[in-house]
Amino acid sequence: MQKPVNIKNKKAKFEYEILDTYTAGIVLTGTEIKSIRDSKASIAEGFCEFNDRSELFVINMTIQEYVFGNYYNHKPKAERKLLLNKRELKKLEKEVNIKGNSIIPLRLFVNEKGLAKLDIALGKGKKLFDKRDSIKDRDNKRDLDRIKKIYN
Secondary structure, eight states, X not given: OOOOOEEEOTTHHXXXXXXXXXXXXXXXXXXXXXXXXXXXXXXXXXXXXXXXXXOEEEESOEEOOOTTOOTTOOOTTOOEEEEOOHHXXXXXXXXXXXXTEEEEEEEEEEOTTSOEEEEEEEEEEOOXXXXXXXXXXXHHHHHHHHHHHHHO
């Protein structure tokens, strides 16, 4: 039994206000899927961009080289194409053209069929005071949970 792969971008919900989420397939080459199954990937610095042919690519996603790969190994920071429906791509491209919106990866996982998938989100960057509100809300929730635990 293979352990489940679930690589998250923890900073995304702090840095961005999430407007909409999608699940996209990834076009991988060579030994990339083996490295992902070993959880040797990072999406923390990643973001998504459209090219001139309206195709969506994930940029700055790091997939470490496979340990047992030889000269067939892949480039760790290569651009990787994302697979979505044409309708979803058009909607995302229209939303990204609005100032302040961007597409960010939230979670990289392998589904039950063994295919690598990427949860992406349409997000709007938060201002400094929004981030302070997020921190305050998180602290208040933590305090309430402590109090509930004491009295239960």
